[in-house]
Every structure is written in C-alpha cells, then in structure tokens.
Amino acid sequence: MTRKLTMLTLSAFTLLAGLATSSMAQTVTNPVSLVGGFGYGRGGDTIVVGTYTDGSVTNIKAGNGLDLFLGGAYRLNEKLAVQVDAGYQSSTGSAVNGELTFKRLPVEVLGYFYLDKSWRVGLGARFDEHVKLSGTGVASAVQHNFNSAVGGMAEIEYLISPEVGIKFRGIKEKFKPNGYDVTFNGNQAAILVSLYYF
Numbered sequence: 001m002t003r004k005l006t007m008l009t010l011s012a013f014t015l016l017a018g019l020a021t022s023s024m025a026q027t028v029t030n031p032v033s034l035v036g037g038f039g040y041g042r043g044g045d046t047i048v049v050g051t052y053t054d055g056s057v058t059n060i061k062a063g064n065g066l067d068l069f070l071g072g073a074y075r076l077n078e079k080l081a082v083q084v085d086a087g088y089q090s091s092t093g094s095a096v097n098g099e100l101t102f103k104r105l106p107v108e109v110l111g112y113f114y115l116d117k118s119w120r121v122g123l124g125a126r127f128d129e130h131v132k133l134s135g136t137g138v139a140s141a142v143q144h145n146f147n148s149a150v151g152g153m154a155e156i157e158y159l160i161s162p163e164v165g166i167k168f169r170g171i172k173e174k175f176k177p178n179g180y181d182v183t184f185n186g187n188q189a190a191i192l193v194s195l196y197y198f
Contacts, residue, residue, distance in 0.1 A: 030198040031075040035083060039067045039192025041171065045184040050093060050100050050139055058093020060102045060133070062175050063188030065091035069108070073196065081112040081120070098137025104128040104146075108153065118159050126151040131175055147176045149186070157194065165194040 044063025051057050071085025090103035110124030128149040135142035151173025159165045173186040 034197040036070040037194040041188035041190035043188035044186045062184040062186035098139040104131040167192040
C-alpha cells in the first residue's frame with residue numbers, strides 16, 4: 001500500500017513537471033514562501049459513539065476534525081510549485097462530564113500545477129503520525145493508539161490574492177488501532193483557508 005502510494009505520488013509529480021516544462025518563460029520573483037492555514041474535514045467511518053451520564057451522545061468519525069497546518073512552499077516556475085507542511089487535526093465530542101478526542105499529526109507533501117493566476121490543482125501524500133483516540137472525565141478509560149497512516153490527497157485551490165487561498169480537498173486514508181484487527185476508513189472532504197507570507 002505504502003509503495004503503491006509512493007509510486008503514485010512520484011508519477012503525479014513527474015506528470016506535473018512535464019506539463020510545466022513548456023511554461024518556463026517567466027521567472028518567479030519570490031519563489032519561497034511560508035504557508036499556514038486552517039480548515040475542517042468531514043467523512044470517514046464512526047470510530048466510537050459515546051453516551052455520557054447526562055444523556056448526551058458524541059459521535060467521533062475518522063475523517064472529521066479541525067485542521068491546522070504550517071509549512072513552506074517553493075514556486076519552481078510559472079506553472080509548478082511544491083509544498084511541505086505539518087499540522088494537527090482533531091475531532092472532539094464534549095459533554096459536561098467528559099470528552100472524547102480523535103487526533104493526529106499529519107505531514108503533507110504536495111505538488112501544484114497552476115491553471116492560471118487564480119486557480120491551481122494539487123496532488124500529494126499525507127503521513128499521519130501520533131494517531132490517538134483519548135478520553136477525559138467519565139471517558140478517561142478510553143486511550144487507544146493507532147498505527148501511523150499514509151494517505152493520498154487531491155485538491156483545487158482558488159487564490160483570492162497571492163497571500164490568501166481557499167482549498168477544496170479530498171483525502172483518502174485508513175486508520176488501524178494498535179492490537180486490533182479492524183480498519184477505519186478516514187476518507188474526508190475538507191475546505192481550508194491558506195495564508196502565504198513571502
């Protein structure tokens with residue numbers, strides 16, 4: 001699975017590079033930028049349904065959660081860019097007497113092809129580390145670590161300006177808890193805001 005995904009990512013970068021070769025006419029003045037952003041993803045299998053003593057119910061899905069990221073981008077030319085970032089994604093269900101949280105630390109590697117000055121498409125890979133389901137309060141007995149996961153990503157981004165973009169993203173990944181023969185589909189659709197600093 002990991003090998004196939006790596007080959008798919010390399011093939012995507014090769015394709016993007018080929019598309020960009022004919023568009024080397026202009027030089028990018030500020031090729032390096034810091035990038036940060038935030039957003040929210042939805043989807044995937046239900047990992048746990050919790051009912052607290054006050055009667056409230058929480059439903060934690062493998063693809064849901066607030067997504068924060070920070071990294072760097074490099075513009076190779078007018079048509080091609082690469083980006084590497086690290087982040088934090090979590091989905092939390094809370095009640096007055098406890099909380100359940102599914103969290104992970106994703107590292108993402110993306111290649112982008114610019115359709116024009118405002119739109120670009122991206123393909124890449126996502127590596128999830130420190131994946132964990134944990135609880136507090138009456139749910140404090142819930143403490144499960146998951147294996148690291150490797151997923152694929154595709155997105156389209158609209159650049160409102162060189163400094164601000166809105167991403168529409170799809171992620172395909174799976175999560176497996178340590179010591180259990182079960183796998184949770186973590187596929188998600190997400191919308192994110194990106195901020196670039198040159």
